[in-house]
Ligand code: DX5
């Protein structure tokens with residue numbers, strides 16, 4: 001069975017008790033997803049680089065998956081190149097012709113490099129030169145900027161498209177999905193071919209985030225077993 005990484009989005013956690021929220025998951029998570037918003041590319045603000053630095057200090061072995069939803073990458077990206085993130089994902093929409101170069105910058109700093117696309121952006125708009133070097137492709141399944149929105153079902157068509165492309169062209173990226181994921185749709189989302197599943201409000205608004213993750217994994221495994229069965 002292929003490995004699925006569960007990545008809690010700390011944007012959905014209590015901002016006054018982020019460490020407490022991480023600890024409450026009792027290591028049942030795989031990655032920690034961290035959303036950085038600039039008030040321009042998305043209509044909201046969240047954390048800055050010093051939050052990532054503090055998170056790294058407290059959780060030295062965690063895989064910190066930083067998602068940059070920001071316009072002025074030339075100013076902000078250097079602040080994230082200190083290796084406190086494990087991966088950095090940037091938006092294809094903000095980078096235009098600089099996308100390939102920016103991904104290479106992240107990779108040369110020794111970090112995993114991802115690209116993300118918003119719901120209206122098509123996979124076919126991402127050039128091969130970018131797909132072949134990306135370590136992660138993050139499909140936004142809601143309009144980025146806010147938690148607790150409704151999952152956009154057609155996002156799964158993009159996931160399937162990425163699975164076929166990866167197979168046909170021997171790309172190496174992991175497929176990540178972010179936005180509107182809950183206990184009821186997580187198994188179907190995993191079955192569509194996602195490798196990394198981000199969840200914020202559903203997980204952190206539950207009474208027991210540890211139990212949420214254990215149940216999610218169980219549901220996914222069950223669905224995959226049934227799917228594999230002839
Ligand atoms: C949205 C962020 C997400 C968000 C997901 O812009 O990128 O990571 O926290 O939250 P939920 O799971 O509540 O949709």
Ligand code: ZN
Pocket residue numbers: 009033034035067178198
């Ligand atoms: Zn995110």
